[in-house]
Amino acid sequence: MNAIVISAIWGVVMMFSGIFSKNNTVIRGTALTGLALLILVNILEMNGVLLFKVNLHGMLYFDSFNLLFNTIAFGSTFLYAILSGRDMEKVGRSVSDYFALIFFILCGVAISSSFNTLLMLFLGIEIMSIPLYILTGTDKRNLKSNEASLKYFLMGSFSTGLMLMGITLIYGAKGSFNLETISLGTGALTPMVSAGLLLLLFSMSFKVSAAPFHFWTPDVYDGAPTVFTSFMATIIKSAAFIAFLRLFDDAFGEMHPHWQLVVSIVTAATLLIGNITAVFQQSVKRMLAYSSIAQAGFMMFALVALNNLGRQGLIFYTAAYSVATIGVFAVLIKMKDYTFEGFNGLAKRQPVLAATTAIFLLSLAGIPGTAGFMAKFYMLAAAVSNGHVMWLVIVGVLCAAISVYYYFRVIQAMYFKEGDAQEMEVSSIFKALLVIMAAIVVLLGLFPQWLLDKLNYFF
Amino acid sequence: MIPVLLIVIPLLSGLAAFFLKGEKGVKTWALLSTVITLAVSLLGLTVLNKAANLHTEVEWLPLLGSKFSVGLDGMGQVLCLLTAVAFPMIFVATWNSSYKNAHNFYAFMLLSQAGLMGVFLAYDALLFYFFWELALIPAYFLCSQWGGEKRIAVTFKFFIYTFIGSLLMLVGIIYLYLHTPDQSFALESFYKAVLTSKEQGWIFWLFFIAFAIKMPVFPFHTWQPDTYEQSPTAVTMVLSGVMVKMGLFGVLRWLAPVLPMATWLNGDTVALLCVIGMIYASLIAMQQDDLKRLIAYSSIAHMGLMCMAIFVTSDQGLQGVMIQMFNHGINIIGMWIVVELIERQMHTRKISELGGLAQKAPGLAIMLVVVALANVALPLTNAFIGEFLLFSGVFNSTVSKVGYVFAAAGGVTIILSAVYTLNMIQRVFFGNTNTLTGAMRDIKFNERFVLGVLVIVILVIGVYPRPFLELTQGSVDTILSRMIIKHPS
Amino acid sequence: MYSTLLAFDWLFLIEKLVLIVGIVSISLVIAMYETWAERKVAAFMQDRRGPNRAGPMGLLQPLADGLKLFMKEEIIPNTSNRMLFILGPCLAMLAAMMTSAVIPWGGKIDFFGREVNLQIADINIGILYIFAVVSMGVFGIMIGGWASNNKFSLMAALRGASQAISYELPMGLSLIALLMLTGSLKMSAIVGQQLDGTWNVVYQPLGFLIFLICAFAECNRTPFDLPEAENELNFGYHQEYSSMKLGFYLFAEYINMFISSAVMATLYFGGYDIPGVNDAHLTETVGVNLMALFQALTLFAKIGFFIFLFMWVRWTIPRFRYDQLMNLGWKKLVPLALANMIITAAVVLWLKK
């Protein structure tokens, strides 16, 4: 609750910061302060300090699971803001507004990770989505950005419509929006419930860009200003996943056997499409878009398995994936040429950037010693321990191997190919931050115990 | 203590090497580090050979039931020794080669040594997997940065192959982990895992594919000749001398004892694959004009033999495998060193373009002949001991009903191997010199030193293998006991 | 709900039909004569005579005007969108004609033992209904202006539309304060409360003022007649129109004026409440039907006053500039209405204690 209130208020503060100050440094400072504050109050809440006494009427539900996720999301955003905050100025003039939107999105993130009724789920998802439509289109003069924004908007609101219909049908059948009430009962499927379930599944798949509802993702990620693609591909996606998992776990967990197969097929399709298509991309940005689809496939494992390993793993995955992706994007933003060739010879010009990027990519590929490995490990373990979906595990493993192909293309370009890497202005602070992030990735990979302890605290 | 040192010394010195400047300094640094490692390894074998020194266990991921558990048993001793010996040899032998960005090159070399050590030492499946990949990644970077013209594509193929294999293995590990009684990754727990024979069956293949790709066994071998050909020779030495042993080692420690029933059931299938691979590789080797490819294919044949021996197993066979793993490493490194020396001077590896080198470089020729003869397992060389044990093991197999067939097929490959090896010696070293080979000079001191050491090792083991056999006997017994106890009566 | 048509209350249907026809015709007639009144008022203010040829005091002038509109040639510009071009005025007129449905025109009458309400539909969301229908009027303007495919029309339509919607905000807000007093959205209930009590305008003077201003703007009347500013936009959004389609637009405007007067009277000035008289007491003396007549007449008197106010303002106050208009609406009225609302809420709650 702390985080929800503070993020909403700070969003307003950010809105006005642009009016009272034209100095971007001040604005960025305010935003960073806000993010730090968010992390702080969230940690306070994890330790039982509630700043606001609000009667929630059971609309929201806070446990350490979603609080921990919030911390990770805010932390990632903090890293993101330090790394790429300066690049927002290149997109447009209203930096304060971008930050305000990001804070509102974070409010949505906090809501959609802690919803306890479908109403809050809907609100959370929408509070996340609507500012994103805007962020996607912030590069007003750029047709690609416009187009991405329109596409995202149309697809997003379409899926919202589906979701609402699903919610309504569930409501019609169960008489409540409350997750506990919905999950009551024998778990039998009436036509109305199954239709609602399917619609919810579709719409959530839309939001997390799982195949076959992924088709907007590459275009949107590609068209959006890279700074915001980074944000979209990480924090938003993670939050949508948490919501997805909580919905299908808390509300429909009883019916798991009924929908497991469908979700498994969706997962397999996501993995295959994401990975195979990513192989054929020429632009790194687009490749990352497809790779995010592929990663979504892995996160779906948590849903397929629906056990504690999966839940823990999803949190771990979001952390690992977010940090690595933010890092790669932070480097990508600095580049002028987004093709693979653009990375040629980067290792010579910018050894630090190249090395850290390589570590991030290794993490995304799931090489042991990086956080990405532990994440994938958890997901595979969850699916294996579920026992019914070994075929999916094998598909996942093969896809992970495919993913190596395109992640390593970047590494190859950076290290093994000759080329005049582009001129970039990179401050030493930026480099230092990248190194810190790479260190986080590696430390999480080698000593995941820290995060695991937190995870174990509530499982 | 010893195992930790074996891993940490190369690891830290490797990381440090990234930041060193100056080619000479880096070379010295790397050599120093590997020599220390060798020393530690030898100490472990002799003075400090006490149980307390050979095992270390530290909490790592208690939640997952994984520990940083490393230890040396007989088999590990042998392979660690091989690793420890191989690297200084390689560094000395390639002392005169110069590499672009030498500090990175040596750093990756040292890291891969750390990975290899870890693989041979790990007593925890997750840790094993970690090191398995840690050994792979530096090799990938080494090959694709300092290799031949087609290096990037070829190395990538190698990497993807291995990676697919290791991911499959990961699935297997996870499955086993979830079926251990105490949810742990420890080797001991893995032995206790309760599995039906069906489960064992397919987990077997998950593991086996990973190891088979590494060795490589017949249908999974296609990466190997290309990679050996394209890699810088120093890396090829690591790959073929040490890294392929990871596959065999994996089978011996993680596959056969853990999944005895499946191993028993699938033994013939695997052996058949090995036989096909051996004959096929030998036949291809005979056609090769490229020295590196020739040795590469011969390596496939030799590895196939060892793999076959594990699966149609007996006491002698396993004993043979253990010793042969070491021997093959030594021999093939020797072969590569010779190739490297030739290539560095002649700038070609084509057999057809060479000839008469013995006149110009007699020292090299003598060394090569010894190493090559060892490679074809002539008596009095080390490989003879190993292959003899292997063959007798296979021939007397209690597991396979057709062990003698396999043995016969293996025998054919020995003959073939003799044919192409001798043919190669004949064409490269004897006959008339041509314009190219006329300029050949004999080998320098450091190279002579390395080859000399290798030759000595070859001959010593060939004559007096007993210490080795005693060293590995314990491991053989352990493995066999696991396998036989779990065999259905 | 009703299994057979026979069970249907046919008399109810007839009753309502009569009421509808009656009220709509009255509003049409009033609208017609508003045009006449407008000219007369204008003439009076400008010290002229106004229309005086057709009939006594020019009373037949509106009829003549109407007939003229009927007989004119229909012109639909060839670049326009034909269907929308026709739809525009129809919508404007429809919206204007629908508004009268929820206004209570008087008390009950007793028709041979049957109690008849002088209100077409006494729905429980009366005020919202008025809002809804009035906003439909914007469509008429917008569609007509756009369909004409004339820059002047489009400009005027845009102005009209944004003006109308801008002033809807403070209007809604000012009504909320009123609602807090009445506690009901039902028009009859609102009137009922004022019948024997104080008129709402006493409690809500500020609210009334805001509402009044907004009503002016909604009707596109001076000083807010920007959409028809002749000197800037020729003839406004209906400049491509001729014949009865033009007539509809003009008519709709006058009907709206009438209706908003009626709404103002109902909401703030007691509706059909006869001032200074105890209604219940009087009903007993004169009987229900006569009382209803008195009440209706009272209401129409109040409406007449407001209509006059409309005209008075039109001929005295100059037109705003567009930015002034928007500034007034957004920057003055909205905060004022909000403050009014909050203060009302606080005071009511405080008094309740």
Added chain:
Amino acid sequence: MYLLQVSSVAQNPDNSFWYFPIGLQLLFAIVFVGAMMGVTHWLGPKRNTADKLENFASGIKSHGDARQPMAIKYFLVAILFVLFDVEVIFFYPYAVNFRALDWDGFWAVLMFVGFFLCGFIYIIKKGALTWED
């Protein structure tokens, strides 16, 4: 005389049947408007010429299509209206029930108004309502 009895329908104020007269009025209005359009169409003369059917621009030659992007300001007003109007809509249920909700409800609404004002001040400061430029 049974028929003259007040119908039960008319008595029940909450019944959705009360919307029936509105439908009736709508029908009536549509018929009326349609009829008027028909009549004027029938009565008026039809002597179309090309000049007459051109757009009227006070005698000036008209330039191009009128359907071009207009000033964004109008549009902005429309969007702001949608947003603020929806916020205003939220006051209605409150206004009807605010006595029952008492001071708690008042503070809640005050907060809501606070947000409303924040947005309002923001758009004013951002110049969304500035028409002078």
Added chain:
Amino acid sequence: MNIEYYIVLSIALFCIGIAGVLTRRNAIIIFMCIELMLNAVNLLLVAFSKMHHLKGVAANPNAGIDGQLFVFFIMVVAAAEVSVGLAIIVMMYRNVHSVDVNFLNRLKH
């Protein structure tokens, strides 16, 4: 009236909306179809709300009220979507002079 009527009507509206989204090419029409979908949902929610209210009113006078509450929120969110969406469409139109989604292929390779 029976709830089935409402369900059928809403589903019909909803399907019309979906069909429109999938087949039409004009961004504004697509958008309107989406709004149609939302309104179908609103209708159904209110119907369900009434149904649950009648079913549970004896035990709880507020039974089924949450459905109508939900409608309010849908309306708000729809309004927000409208404003953002229209802004995006206008932005698009000013750059491309078209709202046809078939023109949106700059991102395809």
